[in-house]
Amino acid sequence: MSVPQLTDAERDAALAELEGWTLRGDGKAIECTFEFDDFVQAFGFMTRVAILAQSQDHHPEWFNVYNRVEITLTTHDAGGLSQRDVTLAKAIDHLL
Numbered sequence: 001m002s003v004p005q006l007t008d009a010e011r012d013a014a015l016a017e018l019e020g021w022t023l024r025g026d027g028k029a030i031e032c033t034f035e036f037d038d039f040v041q042a043f044g045f046m047t048r049v050a051i052l053a054q055s056q057d058h059h060p061e062w063f064n065v066y067n068r069v070e071i072t073l074t075t076h077d078a079g080g081l082s083q084r085d086v087t088l089a090k091a092i093d094h095l096l
Protein backbone atom coordinates (compact mmCIF):
# COMPACT_ATOMS: atom_id res chain seq x y z
CA MET A 1 0.00 0.00 0.00
CA SER A 2 1.46 3.32 -1.00
CA VAL A 3 1.27 6.14 1.52
CA PRO A 4 2.68 9.56 0.62
CA GLN A 5 5.17 11.25 2.90
CA LEU A 6 4.06 14.57 4.33
CA THR A 7 5.42 17.68 2.67
CA ASP A 8 7.51 19.98 4.85
CA ALA A 9 4.53 22.34 5.21
CA GLU A 10 2.16 19.50 6.16
CA ARG A 11 4.70 18.20 8.67
CA ASP A 12 5.14 21.61 10.31
CA ALA A 13 1.36 22.11 10.51
CA ALA A 14 0.93 18.69 12.10
CA LEU A 15 3.68 19.27 14.66
CA ALA A 16 2.08 22.57 15.65
CA GLU A 17 -1.06 20.63 16.58
CA LEU A 18 0.73 17.87 18.48
CA GLU A 19 1.74 18.84 22.00
CA GLY A 20 4.75 16.95 23.31
CA TRP A 21 5.62 15.28 20.02
CA THR A 22 8.87 16.28 18.36
CA LEU A 23 10.47 15.56 15.03
CA ARG A 24 13.28 13.01 15.11
CA GLY A 25 16.68 14.28 14.01
CA ASP A 26 16.42 12.75 10.55
CA GLY A 27 12.95 14.22 9.99
CA LYS A 28 11.44 10.81 9.25
CA ALA A 29 9.57 10.22 12.51
CA ILE A 30 7.86 11.87 15.44
CA GLU A 31 8.61 10.98 19.03
CA CYS A 32 6.95 11.43 22.40
CA THR A 33 7.73 10.24 25.93
CA PHE A 34 4.92 9.38 28.35
CA GLU A 35 5.39 8.98 32.09
CA PHE A 36 3.05 7.22 34.48
CA ASP A 37 2.93 6.50 38.19
CA ASP A 38 4.20 2.96 37.83
CA PHE A 39 4.71 0.02 35.49
CA VAL A 40 1.10 -1.16 35.65
CA GLN A 41 -0.16 2.23 34.47
CA ALA A 42 2.45 2.34 31.72
CA PHE A 43 1.69 -1.16 30.52
CA GLY A 44 -2.06 -0.48 30.61
CA PHE A 45 -1.45 2.51 28.34
CA MET A 46 0.64 0.37 26.01
CA THR A 47 -2.15 -2.18 25.83
CA ARG A 48 -4.62 0.50 24.81
CA VAL A 49 -2.17 1.88 22.24
CA ALA A 50 -1.69 -1.64 20.86
CA ILE A 51 -5.43 -2.05 20.30
CA LEU A 52 -5.57 1.38 18.67
CA ALA A 53 -2.58 0.59 16.47
CA GLN A 54 -4.11 -2.67 15.34
CA SER A 55 -7.40 -0.98 14.50
CA GLN A 56 -5.51 1.57 12.37
CA ASP A 57 -3.14 -1.05 10.95
CA HIS A 58 -0.36 1.32 11.92
CA HIS A 59 2.12 0.28 14.56
CA PRO A 60 4.48 2.16 16.89
CA GLU A 61 8.13 1.64 17.58
CA TRP A 62 8.44 1.95 21.33
CA PHE A 63 10.54 1.46 24.39
CA ASN A 64 9.35 0.93 27.94
CA VAL A 65 11.19 0.96 31.20
CA TYR A 66 9.16 0.87 34.42
CA ASN A 67 6.85 3.93 34.25
CA ARG A 68 8.18 5.44 31.02
CA VAL A 69 6.99 4.75 27.48
CA GLU A 70 8.86 6.26 24.54
CA ILE A 71 6.94 6.11 21.28
CA THR A 72 8.30 6.69 17.79
CA LEU A 73 5.91 6.92 14.87
CA THR A 74 7.07 6.57 11.29
CA THR A 75 5.54 5.03 8.20
CA HIS A 76 7.71 2.21 6.93
CA ASP A 77 5.69 1.93 3.72
CA ALA A 78 6.46 5.60 2.96
CA GLY A 79 10.03 5.67 4.23
CA GLY A 80 9.20 8.61 6.47
CA LEU A 81 6.44 10.60 8.08
CA SER A 82 2.88 10.32 6.74
CA GLN A 83 -0.61 11.35 7.76
CA ARG A 84 -1.01 7.90 9.34
CA ASP A 85 1.58 8.86 12.00
CA VAL A 86 -0.23 12.10 12.76
CA THR A 87 -3.59 10.33 13.00
CA LEU A 88 -2.20 7.70 15.37
CA ALA A 89 -0.39 10.32 17.49
CA LYS A 90 -3.62 12.27 17.95
CA ALA A 91 -5.53 9.12 18.85
CA ILE A 92 -2.84 8.17 21.39
CA ASP A 93 -3.09 11.61 22.97
CA HIS A 94 -6.86 11.16 23.26
CA LEU A 95 -6.32 8.01 25.34
CA LEU A 96 -4.84 10.08 28.14
Ligand SMILES: C[C@H](O)[C@H](O)[C@H]1CNC2=NC(N)=NC(=O)C2=N1
Pocket: 001, 057, 058, 059, 060, 073, 074, 075, 076, 077, 078
Ligand atom coordinates in the same frame (compact mmCIF):
# COMPACT_ATOMS: atom_id res chain seq x y z
C1 LIG B 1 0.46 -4.58 5.31
C2 LIG B 1 0.25 -3.56 6.40
O1 LIG B 1 -0.82 -2.74 6.10
C3 LIG B 1 1.47 -2.71 6.55
O2 LIG B 1 2.62 -3.49 6.72
C4 LIG B 1 1.34 -1.69 7.66
C5 LIG B 1 1.32 -2.28 9.06
N1 LIG B 1 1.74 -1.33 10.07
C6 LIG B 1 2.55 -0.32 9.78
N2 LIG B 1 3.05 0.44 10.74
C7 LIG B 1 3.90 1.43 10.47
N3 LIG B 1 4.39 2.17 11.47
N4 LIG B 1 4.28 1.70 9.21
C8 LIG B 1 3.82 1.00 8.18
O3 LIG B 1 4.19 1.28 7.03
C9 LIG B 1 2.91 -0.06 8.44
N5 LIG B 1 2.40 -0.76 7.47
